Amino acid sequence: MTIRKPPGPGEPFVRKHTWEVRGKREGWTFIWATEPDAPRTARWQRRGNLLFDQNGAPIGESPPFRAEKLLLLVLSARFGEVLLGDLAERFPWIQESYGNRFARLWYWRQALGAICSCFGLRVTGALSVATVARLARRLLSR
Amino acid sequence: MAGQTALGPFQQQVLYALLRLREKAYGVTIWQELEERTGEALAIGSVYSTLERLERKGFVSSRMGEPTPERGGRAKRYYAITGAGAAALQRSERILTNLKGIPVPGTP
Numbered sequence: 001m002t003i004r005k006p007p008g009p010g011e012p013f014v015r016k017h018t019w020e021v022r023g024k025r026e027g028w029t030f031i032w033a034t035e036p037d038a039p040r041t042a043r044w045q046r047r048g049n050l051l052f053d054q055n056g057a058p059i060g061e062s063p064p065f066r067a068e069k070l071l072l073l074v075l076s077a078r079f080g081e082v083l084l085g086d087l088a089e090r091f092p093w094i095q096e097s098y099g100n101r102f103a104r105l106w107y108w109r110q111a112l113g114a115i116c117s118c119f120g121l122r123v124t125g126a127l128s129v130a131t132v133a134r135l136a137r138r139l140l141s142r
Numbered sequence: 143m144a145g146q147t148a149l150g151p152f153q154q155q156v157l158y159a160l161l162r163l164r165e166k167a168y169g170v171t172i173w174q175e176l177e178e179r180t181g182e183a184l185a186i187g188s189v190y191s192t193l194e195r196l197e198r199k200g201f202v203s204s205r206m207g208e209p210t211p212e213r214g215g216r217a218k219r220y221y222a223i224t225g226a227g228a229a230a231l232q233r234s235e236r237i238l239t240n241l242k243g244i245p246v247p248g249t250p
């Protein structure tokens with residue numbers, strides 16, 4: 001894991017082939033993993049619970065940081081980044097329609113649901129019905 | 143072979159959503175389309191796990207799009223139905239049509 005300083009206010013964030021999780025401490029960026037086909041350009045800046053655009057103008061309340069971090073840690077690089085983008089795109093709409101508290105709960109629900117779906121997929125992939133039947137037959141035949 | 147190409151109801155719905163959305167099909171639009179058309183609240187995870195399964199079967203193809211500011215600079219992944227996917231959907235429709243004809247109990 002490498003820790004780098006984020007760009008200054010107004011400075012475009014162009015870092016190809018990386019994705020990142022912003023740390024709790026303002027002014028630091030935690031860069032964890034790489035994905036070759038995920039180009040990065042514009043991005044938000046988080047200060048506390050608020051989001052600011054590249055020019056420093058406030059956008060709104062940010063999605064729950066811990067849920068984002070959990071998703072990036074648990075999900076594969078292929079889907080984690082895209083899924084976070086989808087949730088980030090829909091989060092402001094939920095926030096406007098139902099309020100911040102509901103939006104945060106909604107985000108957590110979606111994040112945990114995605115993690116469960118991801119593990120469910122892996123489990124069903126490894127333990128197909130045929131594999132389970134074969135294992136059961138082997139155990140019963142002893 | 144039949145087991146490999148058989149589509150579940152939700153997989154069919156996702157493929158229909160891809161057909162409707164055409165080149166605009168990515169996570170959020172697919173999710174919204176499904177919620178609007180089915181009238182049910184869905185989890186994004188279930189949409190992605192279904193897309194992953196369909197892609198593994200070769201029924202769906204995907205490509206990375208450009209990152210946008212409203213997504214926090216994160217890129218979209220666009221999905222499209224493949225020829226095999228369209229054939230599987232046609233087959234599912236045919237099976238359903240063959241099975242239809244008996245009125246559902248309770249309907250007028």
